[in-house]
Amino acid sequence: MSLTLDEVRRIARLARLRLSPEEEAAFVGQLSAILDHVALLGELDVSQVEPMTHALAAGEASPLRQDVPLPCLTTEEALANAPAREGSCFKVPRIIE
Amino acid sequence: MSAAAELTGLSLRAVSQRLQAGQVSSRELVEACLSRIEATDGRVGAFLHVTAAAARAAAAESDARQAAGRRLGPLDGVPVALKDLFLTKGVPTTAGSKLLEGFIPPVDGTAVARLKGAGAVLLGKLNMDEFAMGSSNENSAFRPCHNPWDLTRTPGGSSGGSAAALAARQVYGTLGSDTGGSIRLPASFCGVVGVKPTWGRVSRSGVVAFASSLDQPGPLGREVWDAAALLQAIAGQDPADQTTSARPVDDYLGGLEGGAGGLRIGVPAEWFQGGLEPGVEAAVRAALATYQRLGATLVEISLPHSRYGIGAYYLIATAEASSNLARYDGVRFGHRAAGVRGLKELYAESRAQGFGAEPKRRIMLGTYALSSGYYDAYYLRAQKVRTLIRRDFDAAFARCDVVAGPVAPGPAFRLGEKTGDPLQMYLADIFTITCNLAALPGLSVPCGLSGGLPVGLQLVGRPFDEAGLLRAARALERELGPSPAPAALEAP
Numbered sequence: 024m025s026l027t028l029d030e031v032r033r034i035a036r037l038a039r040l041r042l043s044p045e046e047e048a049a050f051v052g053q054l055s056a057i058l059d060h061v062a063l064l065g066e067l068d069v070s071q072v073e074p075m076t077h078a079l080a081a082g083e084a085s086p087l088r089q090d091v092p093l094p095c096l097t098t099e100e101a102l103a104n105a106p107a108r109e110g111s112c113f114k115v116p117r118i119i120e
Numbered sequence: 121m122s123a124a125a126e127l128t129g130l131s132l133r134a135v136s137q138r139l140q141a142g143q144v145s146s147r148e149l150v151e152a153c154l155s156r157i158e159a160t161d162g163r164v165g166a167f168l169h170v171t172a173a174a175a176r177a178a179a180a181e182s183d184a185r186q187a188a189g190r191r192l193g194p195l196d197g198v199p200v201a202l203k204d205l206f207l208t209k210g211v212p213t214t215a216g217s218k219l220l221e222g223f224i225p226p227v228d229g230t231a232v233a234r235l236k237g238a239g240a241v242l243l244g245k246l247n248m249d250e251f252a253m254g255s256s257n258e259n260s261a262f263r264p265c266h267n268p269w270d271l272t273r274t275p276g277g278s279s280g281g282s283a284a285a286l287a288a289r290q291v292y293g294t295l296g297s298d299t300g301g302s303i304r305l306p307a308s309f310c311g312v313v314g315v316k317p318t319w320g321r322v323s324r325s326g327v328v329a330f331a332s333s334l335d336q337p338g339p340l341g342r343e344v345w346d347a348a349a350l351l352q353a354i355a356g357q358d359p360a361d362q363t364t365s366a367r368p369v370d371d372y373l374g375g376l377e378g379g380a381g382g383l384r385i386g387v388p389a390e391w392f393q394g395g396l397e398p399g400v401e402a403a404v405r406a407a408l409a410t411y412q413r414l415g416a417t418l419v420e421i422s423l424p425h426s427r428y429g430i431g432a433y434y435l436i437a438t439a440e441a442s443s444n445l446a447r448y449d450g451v452r453f454g455h456r457a458a459g460v461r462g463l464k465e466l467y468a469e470s471r472a473q474g475f476g477a478e479p480k481r482r483i484m485l486g487t488y489a490l491s492s493g494y495y496d497a498y499y500l501r502a503q504k505v506r507t508l509i510r511r512d513f514d515a516a517f518a519r520c521d522v523v524a525g526p527v528a529p530g531p532a533f534r535l536g537e538k539t540g541d542p543l544q545m546y547l548a549d550i551f552t553i554t555c556n557l558a559a560l561p562g563l564s565v566p567c568g569l570s571g572g573l574p575v576g577l578q579l580v581g582r583p584f585d586e587a588g589l590l591r592a593a594r595a596l597e598r599e600l601g602p603s604p605a606p607a608a609l610e611a612p
Contacts, residue, residue, distance in 0.1 A: 042472065046477075053543075057543055077333075078559035
């Protein structure tokens with residue numbers, strides 16, 4: 024299984040990652056090698072197997088909590104690590120281009 | 121040997137007894153550990169942040185409790201440190217990434233709050249592979265971490281600092297996290313005990329997420345008792361993590377000395393086939409023979425889907441990582457690129473600058489595995505293979521109580537040895553990964569040396585049988601003694 028440069032660029036766009044030309048070239052080879060290894064899974068007949076969608080047995084996890092308000096972060100705490108803020112908001116660049 | 125060096129050489133169990141008896145103060149322990157860190161960490165690189173002032177204050181509080189006869193329990197006053205992905209209120213938490221440099225969490229995670237509630241004294245935050253992605257700690261964005269047994273070798277990863285700090289006698293107990301072997305591998309490489317609990321036994325709330333269906337926080341200690349005491353403090357249901365189990369937590373310390381008589385130990389043929397370093401195989405086989413002498417029975421078992429573990433893991437873990445790491449967008453916290461035009465460029469550029477090579481690689485692979493047209497072939501198929509791997513263990517546990525084998529194919533490898541080939545690095549986790557996929561508890565306990573480097577025995581148990589695993593590990597430790605201190609750091 025080998026990925027093309029175009030596929031690597033498409034995936035990077037989906038992942039919101041800008042890659043340098045060097046990174047793109049390296050990923051073509053590296054991701055292809057990993058996918059080659061992963062192709063081993065294709066040997067197995069899994070047509071009758073249910074996917075393991077949860078790591079705990081049914082009923083093992085906690086039930087939902089009571090729907091009552093609990094303390095949460097204050098506005099100042101929530102904004103304390105913001106790279107840019109304006110008033111009580113996170114500031115972002117222009118969205119509509 | 122100076123008084124301070126003597127103190128740092130003690131186990132958590134031993135310092136806990138001395139604190140209890142009033143023979144040593146928490147303040148003395150903190151000063152001894154800080155001196156030891158000062159003297160050794162330039163060469164080891166286990167710590168990313170040392171919280172000396174806060175530790176001194178917490179130690180003084182602990183000593184006041186002791187003086188007032190209100191000691192909280194075995195961890196009260198004991199210096200501990202945390203892998204740098206546990207959120208610590210007011211203390212930087214980087215997850216080993218430049219992206220989170222300068223991030224100061226507004227809260228303590230649940231495990232951290234429980235350790236503090238038990239009186240443990242937090243000494244600092246430990247080095248790790250970026251976002252817990254790696255098997256050698258070489259993916260740390262800040263500094264490499266060195267194995268105290270041989271400074272040219274890796275401590276293992278991703279919880280490399282958590283194991284190296286213990287081996288270097290810098291601190292008495294640590295927490296790590298294990299997604300595919302990230303507690304057990306470094307524990308094995310550094311000659312300490314590391315426990316990956318059953319998924320759902322320890323809260324993940326306040327632990328930076330990598331792959332949520334596999335991640336599990338757990339303790340490391342120099343002795344089994346030490347790890348058991350830490351696990352006792354952090355295990356159990358947490359309202360802040362809906363995936364924690366409601367099952368009561370067993371008494372891990374109470375049952376520790378129960379021995380191995382009558383224990384049925386499953387030995388999977390697949391874990392001894394091909395590529396096992398001879399010294400590792402010899403140490404593991406000797407440990408199994410020791411168990412037989414102690415009254416345990418060895419049972420040949422098969423885990424036929426073991427060879428599919430790495431493939432299933434690198435689809436599931438990367439898919440979940442690509443989703444979890446989508447939160448790092450340069451808006452609410454973390455690195456933000458300067459001089460960008462528009463929101464999409466802000467995302468792409470902030471992430472390009474903040475993430476190192478390994479998170480990028482895994483985000484790419486996971487995004488591909490989840491992308492339109494590939495989901496069934498990759499992610500869904502991997503989830504089905506995961507079911508097969510769990511069934512292998514379920515069948516084995518009908519015939520045995522624990523599964524035993526090597527933690528890794530070899531002892532600690534050299535820094536730089538595998539960095540050029542991601543797939544070779546991934547294969548370091550070949551024996552540990554199925555335990556995560558099956559959501560089972562596992563541990564690494566020292567079982568000898570190969571070429572002067574520690575070897576860990578891996579034990580995997582039934583769901584929520586941490587008590588049985590710890591008891592079995594303790595039975596071996598009682599025979600072999602805990603791993604000695606590495607000599608490399610003491611050389612002139």
